[in-house]
Amino acid sequence: MEFHLKEEGLRTEFEYGQLDISGNAEHGFRPYQLMVASIAGCSASVFRKILNKQRMEAADMKVTAEVKRNPDEANRIERIDLHYVIKGYHLDDEKLYKNLALARKNCSMVRSVEDSIHIEETLESVELSR
Template identity: 60%
Template sequence: MNFYLKDNSMQVDLDYGNLKVSGNESYGYRPFQLMVASIVGCSGSVFRKILDKQRIEIEGLSISSEVERNPDEADRIERISLHYSVTGSNLNKEKLYKNLELSRKNCSMVRSVESSIIIDETLEIIDSN
């Protein structure tokens, strides 16, 4: 990827479109937002692939995140809390938790930051019956 400075943001042209990154939300996505989005995107995608391989049918998956930053250390991210909400019928909670652990072990973004950022995960099952 080749980034360039334009209009108060660092930009890169990707296959999906132009990405603008800036410390000021008026000019682009903030770096911490992209960090959290990459962790959620990777973790959620891996989780979904595991469920698909096990033929576990779900009706929906959403992940909410909360970020804890340290203002005394350049606002570095110290903790990311992820809350998974899985919607479906007859879902096995124990199996979903095991799959969540497995997805953590296979998510490259989580593995890349696990020694410097605490990542907490919780799971909620919403029964669609």
């Protein structure tokens, strides 16, 4: 990866497009937002792959992230609570939680920060009717 210094932050190019990073939200994504998005995105995509492999009928998934930062330690991220809302058919909460635990073990972003950031994952299922 290559990053170029701009007046208000950094810029990089990826296959998908340009990414601007800045401590000022007016000029780009803030670094902590990218960290949280990476963790949530990795966790959700691995979880979704596992659900698809097991043919669990998840029609929709929403993830919310609550972030706790410590202002006394450079605003360090101390905790991220990821809450999943799964909508689908014939959902089994016990299987969903087992699959979420498996996703956690296989998510490179969660594994990379698990010793420094407490990550808690919860879920709720919403049964849809056909």
